[in-house]
Amino acid sequence: xxxxxxxxxxxxxxxxxxxxxxxxxxxxxxxxxxxxxxxxxxxxxxxxxxxxxxxxxxxxxxxxxxxxxxxxxxxxxxxxxxxxxxxxxxxxxxxxxxxxxxxxxxxxxxxxxxxxxxxxxxxxxxxxxxxxxxxxxxxxxxxxxxxxxxxxxxxxxxxxxxxxxxxxxxxxxxxxxxxxxxxxxxxxxxxxxxxxxxxxxxxxxxxxxxxxxxxxxxxxxxxxxxxxxxxxxxxxxxxxxxxxxxxxxxxxxxxxxxxxxxxxxxxxxxxxxxxxxxxxxxxxxxxxxxxxxxxxxxxxxxxxxxxxxxxxxxxxxxxxxxxxxxxxxxxxxxxx
Amino acid sequence: xxxxxxxxxxxxxxxxxxxxxxxxxxxxxxxxxxxxxxxxxxxxxxxxxxxxxxxxxxxxxxxxxxxxxxxxxxxxxxxxxxxxxxxxxxxxxxxxxxxxxxxxxxxxxxxxxxxxxxxxxxxxxxxxxxxxxxxxxxxxxxxxxxxxxxxxxxxxxxxxxxxxxxxxxxxxxxxxxxxxxxxxxxxxxxxxxxxxxxxxxxxxxxxxxxxxxxxxxxxxxxxxxxxxxxxxxxxxxxxxxxxxxxxxxxxxxxxxxxxxxxxxxxxxxxxxxxxxxxxxxxxxxxxxxxxxxxxxxxxxx
Amino acid sequence: xxxxxxxxxxxxxxxxxxxxxxxxxxxxxxxxxxxxxxxxxxxxxxxxxxxxxxxxxxxxxxxxxxxxxxxxxxxxxxxxxxxxxxxxxxxxxxxxxxxxxxxxxxxxxxxxxxxxxxxxxxxxxxxxxxxxxxxxxxxxxxxxxxxxxxxxxxxxxxxxxxxxxxxxxxxxxxxxxxxxxxxxxxxxxxxxxxxxxxxxxxxxxxxxxxxxxxxxxxxxxxxxxxxxxxxxxxxxxxxxxxxxxxxxxxxxxxxxxxxxxxxxxxxxxxxxxxxxxxxxxxxxxxxxxxxxxxxxxxxxxxxxxxxxxxxxxxxxxxxxxxxxxxxxxxxxxxxxxxxxxxx
Numbered sequence: 011x012x013x014x015x016x017x018x019x020x021x022x023x024x025x026x027x028x029x030x031x032x033x034x035x036x037x038x039x040x041x042x043x044x045x046x047x048x049x050x051x052x053x054x055x056x057x058x059x060x061x062x063x064x065x066x067x068x069x070x071x072x073x074x075x076x077x078x079x080x081x082x083x084x085x086x087x088x089x090x091x092x093x094x095x096x097x098x099x100x101x102x103x104x105x106x107x108x109x110x111x112x113x114x115x116x117x118x119x120x121x122x123x124x125x126x127x128x129x130x131x132x133x134x135x136x137x138x139x140x141x142x143x144x145x146x147x148x149x150x151x152x153x154x155x156x157x158x159x160x161x162x163x164x165x166x167x168x169x170x171x172x173x174x175x176x177x178x179x180x181x182x183x184x185x186x187x188x189x190x191x192x193x194x195x196x197x198x199x200x201x202x203x204x205x206x207x208x209x210x211x212x213x214x215x216x217x218x219x220x221x222x223x224x225x226x227x228x229x230x231x232x233x234x235x236x237x238x239x240x241x242x243x244x245x246x247x248x249x250x251x252x253x254x255x256x257x258x259x260x261x262x263x264x265x266x267x268x269x270x271x272x273x274x275x276x277x278x279x280x281x282x283x284x285x286x287x288x289x290x291x292x293x294x295x296x297x298x299x300x301x302x303x304x305x306x307x308x309x310x311x312x313x314x315x316x317x318x319x320x321x322x323x324x325x326x327x328x329x330x331x332x333x334x335x336x337x338x339x340x341x342x343x344x345x346x
Numbered sequence: 347x348x349x350x351x352x353x354x355x356x357x358x359x360x361x362x363x364x365x366x367x368x369x370x371x372x373x374x375x376x377x378x379x380x381x382x383x384x385x386x387x388x389x390x391x392x393x394x395x396x397x398x399x400x401x402x403x404x405x406x407x408x409x410x411x412x413x414x415x416x417x418x419x420x421x422x423x424x425x426x427x428x429x430x431x432x433x434x435x436x437x438x439x440x441x442x443x444x445x446x447x448x449x450x451x452x453x454x455x456x457x458x459x460x461x462x463x464x465x466x467x468x469x470x471x472x473x474x475x476x477x478x479x480x481x482x483x484x485x486x487x488x489x490x491x492x493x494x495x496x497x498x499x500x501x502x503x504x505x506x507x508x509x510x511x512x513x514x515x516x517x518x519x520x521x522x523x524x525x526x527x528x529x530x531x532x533x534x535x536x537x538x539x540x541x542x543x544x545x546x547x548x549x550x551x552x553x554x555x556x557x558x559x560x561x562x563x564x565x566x567x568x569x570x571x572x573x574x575x576x577x578x579x580x581x582x583x584x585x586x587x588x589x590x591x592x593x594x595x596x597x598x599x600x601x602x603x604x605x606x607x608x609x610x611x612x613x614x615x616x617x618x619x620x621x622x623x624x625x626x627x628x629x630x631x632x633x634x635x636x637x638x639x640x641x642x643x644x645x646x647x
Numbered sequence: 648x649x650x651x652x653x654x655x656x657x658x659x660x661x662x663x664x665x666x667x668x669x670x671x672x673x674x675x676x677x678x679x680x681x682x683x684x685x686x687x688x689x690x691x692x693x694x695x696x697x698x699x700x701x702x703x704x705x706x707x708x709x710x711x712x713x714x715x716x717x718x719x720x721x722x723x724x725x726x727x728x729x730x731x732x733x734x735x736x737x738x739x740x741x742x743x744x745x746x747x748x749x750x751x752x753x754x755x756x757x758x759x760x761x762x763x764x765x766x767x768x769x770x771x772x773x774x775x776x777x778x779x780x781x782x783x784x785x786x787x788x789x790x791x792x793x794x795x796x797x798x799x800x801x802x803x804x805x806x807x808x809x810x811x812x813x814x815x816x817x818x819x820x821x822x823x824x825x826x827x828x829x830x831x832x833x834x835x836x837x838x839x840x841x842x843x844x845x846x847x848x849x850x851x852x853x854x855x856x857x858x859x860x861x862x863x864x865x866x867x868x869x870x871x872x873x874x875x876x877x878x879x880x881x882x883x884x885x886x887x888x889x890x891x892x893x894x895x896x897x898x899x900x901x902x903x904x905x906x907x908x909x910x911x912x913x914x915x916x917x918x919x920x921x922x923x924x925x926x927x928x929x930x931x932x933x934x935x936x937x938x939x940x941x942x943x944x945x946x947x948x949x950x951x952x953x954x955x956x957x958x959x960x961x962x963x964x965x966x967x968x969x970x971x972x973x974x975x976x977x978x979x980x981x982x983x984x985x986x987x988x989x990x
Binding site for chain 1 (some may be wrong): 707852873
Binding site (some may be wrong): 538539542543544548549552556557560561 | 716719721744745746747748749752753755756757760761762763764765766774775778779822825829
């Protein structure tokens with residue numbers, strides 16, 4: 011993969027984010043590389059504790075004490091976000107990169123109407139607004155109505171004056187997406203946008219994101235634990251385990267022919283109607299604690315294919331065109 | 347069955363540490379609270395070992411020492427550190443013995459009130475229905491009563507005496523823990539582990555005492571400690587009005603009242619017992635705030 | 648149920664309803680505001696045969712958890728009957744019901760909320776033994792507890808630990824051990840894997856199917872996840888706004904759904920197997936508020952096939968195949984929901 015590709019919107023290199031706890035230093039994200047191209051949808055898959063949310067929280071500059079970014083570069087359109095002042099970072103956050111949270115109810119301000127929250131973003135980030143106060147206010151209102159309409163909320167004019175609690179879960183998720191999209195960001199990071207939602211509503215929200223991506227030409231990072239969602243909506247997928255990327259590549263190939271034993275295990279764990287009567291093969295054991303990890307493959311204790319060669323730090327190995335996996339057995343000659 | 351590899355519980359460091367010990371740990375980390383707790387402890391030790399600690403008999407009068415000033419003032423004597431009252435009794439010894447009354451009544455009232463409050467609160471919160479309606483109405487009515495005025499009325503009716511003071515304060519004091527327990531019970535009874543116990547066929551008594559109570563005890567303990575300070579002030583107020591324990595038993599409120607007449611020529615007679623009340627109440631309040639912070643999970647991590 | 652089951656059902660539910668009322672306050676009475684009612688479960692009937700796994704699927708707020716709890720009388724049913732092994736459970740006295748609970752158990756969704764944080768694993772799992780007098784001595788109780796704890800894949804060394812010392816998957820195993828220790832015949836599994844990560848979810852599903860086979864259990868398995876239901880249940884009931892809209896053998900219902908709601912539910916599930924190839928039925932709008940359910944067929948506000956009659960008249964359940972029933976006015980027109988353009 012060409013790292014200096016002009017096509018690359020976001021480039022994360024060697025990101026390491028740690029949290030200081032009483033028990034020791036938890037390395038939540040350890041040496042993660044990510045590249046998001048313009049206009050693509052990247053799926054990020056992993057279980058809780060895999061570091062998928064922390065990785066993109068770090069990109070957004072949202073890591074707070076006791077956590078901190080320990081190492082790595084975060085390049086957005088070539089600018090290193092870690093070198094920016096908090097003020098400059100605020101300008102990028104919201105305007106160029108927007109993020110939606112899993113829990114729309116707590117992420118929205120309960121004391122402000124939906125219209126006020128949309129207006130706040132538009133006010134701060136929209137340079138095309140007219141100068142006069144009245145004209146400006148009218149323009150903001152029109153844009154807010156337009157945004158709510160875009161995310162499929164019926165009668166947006168009246169609903170603008172309502173508070174978050176007056177909306178259903180699916181509607182709130184749409185509102186959060188509307189707020190995120192209000193500044194026409196180049197990159198939308200959607201953190202588990204549908205986990206709290208029912209399947210029929212999930213389908214609506216995911217299709218909404220896909221439609222808007224096509225319309226605005228933005229890039230989307232879809233963080234999820236659901237491989238089915240990735241299979242249907244993402245161009246590329248990145249699988250994370252215990253703070254590391256263990257596999258990445260085009261979605262169809264990764265899901266069709268997984269290379270890393272963890273990816274295989276995840277796919278094998280999904281119960282399906284088609285598998286009735288057959289045994290499913292759960293990955294046994296649990297995710298290791300991310301404190302003082304030994305220098306060995308992090309999946310070692312749960313891996314069905316492990317061998318002595320796995321007892322060393324494993325680097326990403328090439329696994330075909332545009333594909334990589336962190337498994338030594340793909341390329342036994344390489345020693346990191 | 348193929349034993350699934352379930353690793354040993356994660357995080358050995360926290361595994362060994364019980365929730366309670368973690369609470370104590372963070373309580374100790376708060377120095378002001380710890381200092382206050384030590385002050386409270388000293389008061390308690392002083393009360394328990396009063397006969398050993400007090401330099402004089404608190405009831406021993408000596409008219410030659412009438413209104414003798416504290417030791418550091420002209421006319422003072424080091425063996426009568428804080429001076430003497432109108433009957434020539436040693437103020438320090440009376441304060442030490444007075445701590446017994448304040449702390450005993452404070453602890454007894456809070457203990458009885460908390461026990462009643464827990465039983466009533468659990469019943470109201472868990473059983474709901476008419477039990478809840480009756481208890482909640484009684485609580486509402488009692489909350490409308492002016493606390494001290496009714497206590498004074500009750501004391502006037504029942505006459506003075508240790509037991510009567512305790513009753514006159516408990517009559518309303520139980521309302522506070524009751525409300526806390528009821529609220530916590532309402533929240534806890536909806537949790538799945540309570541539902542699980544019901545699904546297993548556990549009787550109501552088991553659910554209230556074994557499943558709910560242990561989980562709501564922390565806020566109750568914190569509230570009870572804070573209330574102890576209030577009760578000590580109330581007891582002092584009753585004694586001040588002459589409705590508390592009767593002379594010659596030393597009591598802080600009565601001592602303040604005794605000194606009132608001489609406040610201009612012998613300020614120490616009222617002031618030192620007043621300072622003792624202030625010190626103990628302040629220490630209890632600060633210590634209980636620390637206790638609350640330690641028990642409240644929002645202050646962890 | 649119109650289809651006669653081959654064996655007598657272990658559990659049968661007839662016309663079960665659960666209505667929650669908001670108590671009328673004095674202010675409501677003075678202003679003449681009527682009492683609000685939520686019909687969480689409305690006239691549900693089905694039977695579960697011994698050794699069967701009955702799946703119960705639906706979206707949040709459809710009443711599936713309430714139904715599970717009403718069957719166990721954890722929430723007292725408003726009307727209807729539940730018969731278990733020939734006994735009318737709904738007619739039992741409180742004491743009789745307590746004894747019956749040994750035979751009917753429940754596994755909860757939230758492995759964190761369902762275990763008392765102040766009690767050890769041994770106390771939690773051993774509770775049913777002491778409640779029902781199933782062990783003569785404390786030593787025997789401990790042996791039984793240890794055996795069941797090992798059966799669910801934990802170690803005896805874990806017995807004296809507290810719930811917060813375990814991970815979500817391990818805690819769910821503790822909850823399962825608690826439900827199984829009294830050797831019940833029937834278990835309501837209320838979304839037992841929804842709160843777990845994918846790999847742990849698979850472990851628990853495997854455990855539940857193994858235990859069912861070994862101990863001869865019967866499950867009512869409640870889930871919002873069609874893949875889980877499709878994998879492990881024998882028959883499935885689909886719920887929408889408190890009513891069962893379709894019921895039948897799981898292969899039939901999931902491969903040939905007849906109710907438009909089941910059809911849209913099936914098409915909404917993202918699958919790894921055939922991405923993008925699936926015709927998608929787009930449901931518009933949200934679930935109506937159960938406080939004010941729509942008249943007629945409750946699904947008509949979101950149904951792409953709704954006609955005039957659906958707005959006025961509630962459909963009744965009809966047999967559409969072997970053991971397969973559905974409640975829809977337009978069943979016999981052999982329609983299927985119009986498909987949207989593939990995304």
